[in-house]
Amino acid sequence: MDAKDRIAQRVAQEIVPGSLVNLGIGLPSLVASYVATDQGVYFQSENGVIGLGSRPPEGMEDPDLTDAGGGFVTAVPGAAAIDSAMSFGLIRGGHIDLTVLGALQVDSAGHLANWMIPGMLTPGMGGAMDLATGAKRVIAALQHQTRGQSKIVNRCDLPITSTRQVDLIVTDLAVFDYCDAGLRLIELMPEIGLDEVGSKTQASFVVAL
Amino acid sequence: MDAKDRIAQRVAQEIVPGSLVNLGIGLPSLVASYVATDQGVYFQSENGVIGLGSRPPEGMEDPDLTDAGGGFVTAVPGAAAIDSAMSFGLIRGGHIDLTVLGALQVDSAGHLANWMIPGMLTPGMGGAMDLATGAKRVIAALQHQTRGQSKIVNRCDLPITSTRQVDLIVTDLAVFDYCDAGLRLIELMPEIGLDEVGSKTQASFVVAL
Amino acid sequence: MKRSISPDYAIEIIPDGARIMIGGFMGVGTPERLIDALVASGTGNLTVIANDTALPGKGIGKLITAGSVRKVITSHIGLNPETQRLMNAGKLEVDLVPQGTLVECIRSAGVGLGAVVTKTGLGTAVAEGKQILELEGQLYLIELPIHADFALIAARQADYVGNLEYALTAQNFNPIMALAAETVIAEPDHIVPVGMIPPDAVRTPAALVDHLIERAK
């Protein structure tokens, strides 16, 4: 199992039965495959479906049923199709129980940066700003480092996505949340030691394992 | 034909083929019966239907298909059912070509009063404030006098419905619009003389017959 | 999948003094069985948010007559003389709001917006005491979101998970109120198996509905 799948599998444990969950594109979208289908969990995709399902059978893909990345999907029984105003009404209005977002950086204040690298890459924020601001719970799911640089930083130097503090960070090395003292390490991923997390993390954190 | 029907018949002449029209409850609702059914005119009722039709056949009334007064109606082929947010989105957004509203008073500034008589009667504004403010064209349809008092006044002493100037006033005596000089008499109803309108109107007006 | 509950059981969770949205337009598309249970429960001191107070003996009119309501936030009371009588007697507070503003304030609460910025009501009694905003040379009235503790809504049809479908003018405020209350209780005429309401026909997604009222006995 590679790093991304390990992260996705760990995030899946955070999903409460019966909840409504939005998964960002990329790494977060892998989470769905680790959630049991009998838990009454509904996945919302911001392009307009509640009850996103797995991949359709070969040859049965419908061009009018896609995920937010434009890929073919199915819908589960009990799904609902909604327009973009309703979709973001649900997101901004606090009706999404949990969103899992990818990140370029997350910082000690719980700010997430995931929509542009000035001068290099500008994908745009898509629905990320609304999700990071409006969802009831926000999990940042990301690889701990990129090219040897920590993505868990004291202060984002990339443009942030929201001033709302994320609730949980899950990386391939560890799980963090926030307490009064700031960023807090609460769990090590299997076979990872505290020293490794310390040496690979730029941000200061307290430990509560 | 009584006064109300004469007013309704005259208002009907203002309705342009192919337009979307909202008729207020009471007197304005009589207008529909004077509009030919082959003119492609659609009536919107603010409780949520576009394409309001006439009375349903006896015994076939549907409790879920009513006008804004709660009375049974039909819907024409090509009708659409909408929720209240969409209904008032259309109204406030300028998508209604014409609204016909009843009035307790209309004044020289074109202000309409039709939602309360302090200390006596408070029906409430319902959709009237949105209609008077948002429709492309507003016609006030009312009897010229009530208990010998002119309802066309220099300045409303009843609480106004909107600061937006109405476009046309149709009474059982005359038709008025507004020009740079203010209220303007543009038409006498059949068998009505200028002197009668003058003596029964409190507001000052210019004449352009 | 949700369990269906009886109107009486549903009403037990509503305390005295609760702030309740009730769907319906002149009693059309209104949850009559929930209203009957609410009247029977004796729960009082309610704040009711609704388009109108219907007629005496119909829909919200029953709550007004029963004296269950302390305050009503509404656009129209003209067809219910009882509402006007109680208001004039100082026994019922009536907050009149233009209908388009009312539905949009409910929507804004439901979709996480901070205010409704509208021209409706500007320069009228409705604007008294409210903030005016100038944008691009135009004046607007700032109207604040309207939330509720409970929304009692009527629907033509629900499926077992709680997706809702409405019919014709019985739709009105119901789908908007389903967005804006802590707890949403839906009274459908019919409850059908999952899959019988196609995704494109759903107007209120199941995730918004907390309780489904069981079929009428």
Next chain:
Amino acid sequence: MKRSISPDYAIEIIPDGARIMIGGFMGVGTPERLIDALVASGTGNLTVIANDTALPGKGIGKLITAGSVRKVITSHIGLNPETQRLMNAGKLEVDLVPQGTLVECIRSAGVGLGAVVTKTGLGTAVAEGKQILELEGQLYLIELPIHADFALIAARQADYVGNLEYALTAQNFNPIMALAAETVIAEPDHIVPVGMIPPDAVRTPAALVDHLIERAK
């Protein structure tokens, strides 16, 4: 009843420099025949308002590649490297707006509201130069309505008078854009007789639609 017109004929009414909304989400639910006709017409200097710029060779991506667009107001350009290349080369102005703000600004234009009052974007680059409003102790960003001269929308089905029905995720921005443009041009997959779309299935009432595009040849 409306007459149906060809994509080429519809596009003739769109002048250089027009401000155009185009429905679709990553090319899904986007009016491809209208876009093809617009590219073929050579009309340029356009401002396009859309959720995203799709992919090269698909939907709005074709307009980007053809150089028809001067400015795009959108939430996401990440899957179209051509958009990013033109932006970096200074040949295309890109105004990035959060997706929920974008759809709500379009809606507010369509439903006659003066602004969108939202927390989204507060404290980020999106808030730069914008007015902040404090209401009940909370800060909000004021985002202005977004209008257009034309809306090019895709629908699953229209009837002869122009009522529209959408399908699944091909709905997205289409019904909202149909509210917010001077002229609305709809490209349905199918056009059916009046009465075949029941009133409760209509998502865009005919009154909003100015032109229907004829069936594909």
